[in-house]
Amino acid sequence: MLEQMRLKVSINREHTAGSNQCGVTNVDGLYMTVKGGSLVTSFGEYPWVVAIFDVGAQFVCTGTLIAYNVVLTTASCVAAEQQLIARAGEWDLMTENEPVAHVNISVKKSIVHEKFNWESMEYNIALLILESAFDHLQYITPIxxxxxxxxxxxxxxxxxxxxxxxxxxxxxxxxxxxxxxxxxxxxxxxxxxxxxxxxxxxxxxxxxxxxxxxxxxxxxxxxxxxxxxxxxxxxxxxxxxxxxxxxxxxxxxxxxxxxx
The missing domain is CATH 2.40.10.10 (Trypsin-like serine proteases)
Structure with a gap:
């Protein structure tokens, strides 16, 4: 299993600035490089990935930053949730000990596709509009x-x-x-x-x-x-x-x- 893989971590705390270009990866990650298997990524390598939490700090599902204040996900993830938090700059959900701190922003509005069907999963898409925009950082960038x-x-x-x-x-x-x-x-x-x-x-x-x-x-x-x-x-x-x-x-x- 992935959690049982032995990860080798090299730390590099050089500061990195943001970019206005969407869809850019940080090859081999930022601040540190991780080796440990074909599925393993490094911190900040894919800066569009967002973790969605409920107000009880329970992980709900993955989302994708498509603008600095908009997260795209599936309706089946969020349709039943009342209040949500979007977390960018996250990497390992099991620890707070990461090169830089993640950023949490509350969701202002959840937009579930009006034709979404729980049984068929048709039109399974949703948008989360945030209370404010994430800062433009190299490890937080839209797809x-x-x-x-x-x-x-x-x-x-x-x-x-x-x-x-x-x-x-x-x-x-x-x-x-x-x-x-x-x-x-x-x-x-x-x-x-x-x-x-x-x-x-x-x-x-x-x-x-x-x-x-x-x-x-x-x-x-x-x-x-x-x-x-x-x-x-x-x-x-x-x-x-x-x-x-x-x-x-x-x-x-x-x-x-x-x-x-």
């Missing part, structure tokens, strides 16, 4: 939405996020993982829906990362979100197809004068 004319390498897609944990089976470590994903329409169930992307994970380890983004790069290594982890059935992962929700996202953000 890009996929534009009409943007081409990405679908054979190089992956997810980033935290595995779901149970209170009685809490790991000693729960860091952001990166899992390579093979998009495969053949893995779809017979009752799959048009707003889904079907895929399989390139790992034998048990991974269940609710709300985690499905990310694909361009040829210039700018990363775009194309899906959000919806559910897993018969070994296949079903992602909400974020590409189809671009107009809906922009429509819902416009009343708050947020333009992406």
């Amino acid at each position: 890009c939405l996929l534009g009409i004319d943007t081409e990405v390498f679908y054979e190089k897609c992956f997810i980033t996020g935290w595995r779901s944990t149970r209170p009685l089976n809490r790991p000693s470590r729960n860091i952001v993982v990166k899992v390579e994903i093979a998009i495969d329409s053949g893995s779809c169930s017979l009752n799959s829906i048009s707003t889904e992307i079907c895929a399989t994970a390139n790992t034998n380890l048990p991974i269940y990362a609710k709300g985690a983004p499905l990310i694909c790069p361009t040829d210039s290594s700018i990363y775009h979100i194309i899906g959000a982890w919806s559910t897993r059935t018969n070994g296949a992962i079903q992602f909400s197809d974020v590409r189809q929700f671009g107009p809906w996202i922009r429509e819902k953000l416009e009343p708050d004068c947020i333009f992406i």
Whole structure:
């Protein structure tokens, strides 16, 4: 298991400034480099990843920063929650001992897709508008939405996020993982829906990362979100197809004068 891997950590506390470019990774992480297996990431390596908590400080699921004050996730993660907190700059959920402190901001408004269906998981997407924006820091940076004319390498897609944990089976470590994903329409169930992307994970380890983004790069290594982890059935992962929700996202953000 990932929590049982022996991680080698090299610390580098050099200060790093923010950037206005979306979809940029910090190769090998910031402040420290971690070695410990194919799924292991380093601190700040994927700066768009957000941990969503309830007011009782219980981890709910993974979200994705798409603007400095907007988190994208799945409706199934947040539809039943009343009050939420978005945490950026997080890496290991099991410790406070990290190179720099994470940042918590309360959610001002949760927008669940009006057609979301709990049974079919159709339209499983939600937006969280925050009380304030995160500061522009190198370890807190939004992902890009996929534009009409943007081409990405679908054979190089992956997810980033935290595995779901149970209170009685809490790991000693729960860091952001990166899992390579093979998009495969053949893995779809017979009752799959048009707003889904079907895929399989390139790992034998048990991974269940609710709300985690499905990310694909361009040829210039700018990363775009194309899906959000919806559910897993018969070994296949079903992602909400974020590409189809671009107009809906922009429509819902416009009343708050947020333009992406």
